[in-house]
Amino acid sequence: MDDYRTHVEIDLGAIRRNAEAIKAYTGKRLIAVVKADAYGHGVVPVTEALRSVADMFAVATIEEGVALRQAGIREPMLVLFSTFPEQAAQIVEYELTPTIADWEFAYRINEIASKPVHVHININTGMNRSGMRWTEVTQFLNRLETLNRLEVSGLFTHLATADEADKRYVSVQLERFSSVLENISDGGELIHAANSAATLAVPESHFGAVRPGLSLYGIYPASEKPIVLEPALTWKTRIGWVGSISEAEGVSYGLTYKASHPTRVAMIQVGYGDGYPRALSNIGEVLIGGTRHPIIGRVCMDVSVVELEPTDNVSVGDEVVLIGKQGDAEITVDELAHRAGTISYEILTQIGKRVKRIFKY
Ligand SMILES: *Cc1c(COP(=O)(O)O)cnc(C)c1O
Numbered sequence: 001m002d003d004y005r006t007h008v009e010i011d012l013g014a015i016r017r018n019a020e021a022i023k024a025y026t027g028k029r030l031i032a033v034v035k036a037d038a039y040g041h042g043v044v045p046v047t048e049a050l051r052s053v054a055d056m057f058a059v060a061t062i063e064e065g066v067a068l069r070q071a072g073i074r075e076p077m078l079v080l081f082s083t084f085p086e087q088a089a090q091i092v093e094y095e096l097t098p099t100i101a102d103w104e105f106a107y108r109i110n111e112i113a114s115k116p117v118h119v120h121i122n123i124n125t126g127m128n129r130s131g132m133r134w135t136e137v138t139q140f141l142n143r144l145e146t147l148n149r150l151e152v153s154g155l156f157t158h159l160a161t162a163d164e165a166d167k168r169y170v171s172v173q174l175e176r177f178s179s180v181l182e183n184i185s186d187g188g189e190l191i192h193a194a195n196s197a198a199t200l201a202v203p204e205s206h207f208g209a210v211r212p213g214l215s216l217y218g219i220y221p222a223s224e225k226p227i228v229l230e231p232a233l234t235w236k237t238r239i240g241w242v243g244s245i246s247e248a249e250g251v252s253y254g255l256t257y258k259a260s261h262p263t264r265v266a267m268i269q270v271g272y273g274d275g276y277p278r279a280l281s282n283i284g285e286v287l288i289g290g291t292r293h294p295i296i297g298r299v300c301m302d303v304s305v306v307e308l309e310p311t312d313n314v315s316v317g318d319e320v321v322l323i324g325k326q327g328d329a330e331i332t333v334d335e336l337a338h339r340a341g342t343i344s345y346e347i348l349t350q351i352g353k354r355v356k357r358i359f360k361y
Contacts, residue, residue, distance in 0.1 A: 290327025
């Protein structure tokens with residue numbers, strides 16, 4: 001492990017415990033969202049760790065679903081954004097559960113399939129980025145009955161504002177969703193609406209299953225924290241160089257930081273080419289020796305620079321924590337996202353390919 005310039009440590013036990021806590025809290029089935037490489041955590045190990053807890057997995061794209069099938073994951077796999085009719089053959093071949101919101105795609109799948117294909121219907125109740133408008137669903141379902149190899153095994157919607165304190169629009173969406181459900185005779189479908197925010201804050205959105213992503217990884221999407229979640233990811237790098245500069249000397253591209261006194265500085269081996277946001281230039285903080293140290297100057301592609309205290313006893317190779325705990329100190333994903341002017345989701349999914357994932361089982 002000592003030769004990584006930067007790596008993340010993923011606590012798979014924490015992810016499994018988070019999933020168990022969510023299941024116990026909701027008492028519903030769990031559709032574990034593992035899109036975007038399990039929010040940057042590493043999708044195959046995460047999915048394997050959740051096998052015993054999750055009732056179904058959800059990915060964003062057909063490619064993600066196929067990759068999991070090729071890795072030997074046989075569990076039910078919902079593809080949240082499957083839209084191109086050309087991909088119908090892969091849905092059938094890899095036994096993925098597509099999201100249906102239009103006739104053409106449904107028709108193509110039915111044409112190709114030689115045995116029943118489970119599908120979920122995406123109902124647009126006001127998020128307005130995908131799905132079939134709620135007022136048209138009942139009629140569409142009737143038409144779908146003519147496609148005899150398609151089996152509608154799920155109905156879902158997605159909430160636009162569940163992470164906001166004002167839940168009025170959530171109620172509007174849930175009422176629209178319920179108006180569709182009232183017209184459906186068959187009770188066999190899996191009904192789901194709750195992302196992490198709704199899972200933690202809107203019990204009436206739980207229906208038959210919840211569909212959380214972020215919270216599985218131990219991050220809260222909003223202020224509501226009814227259960228304890230453990231962050232699963234620690235991001236580390238190592239010191240690559242230590243130097244001293246005089247008063248008024250600058251650091252890194254553009255010399256945007258100017259030393260106000262003679263200062264010791266250290267280069268750390270992480271940059272925006274690893275997904276460490278350039279927005280943290282002169283704003284970020286990292287942990288060295290259990291205390292916070294500021295990023296000075298611009299974050300570069302491969303490295304960044306931090307200011308050292310005169311008392312710091314550091315050398316090349318020492319551990320630096322970017323996200324996570326070191327001694328009594330901690331930098332959370334939320335803090336880092338806030339400083340960089342973004343959200344935890346973006347920080348996690350931008351952690352780059354050069355950052356080695358190390359799994360703790
Ligand atoms: C990403 C996604 C989720 C999970 O959202 P979180 O906020 O990470 O819990 C659930 N449903 C859909 C349709 C999504 O796109």
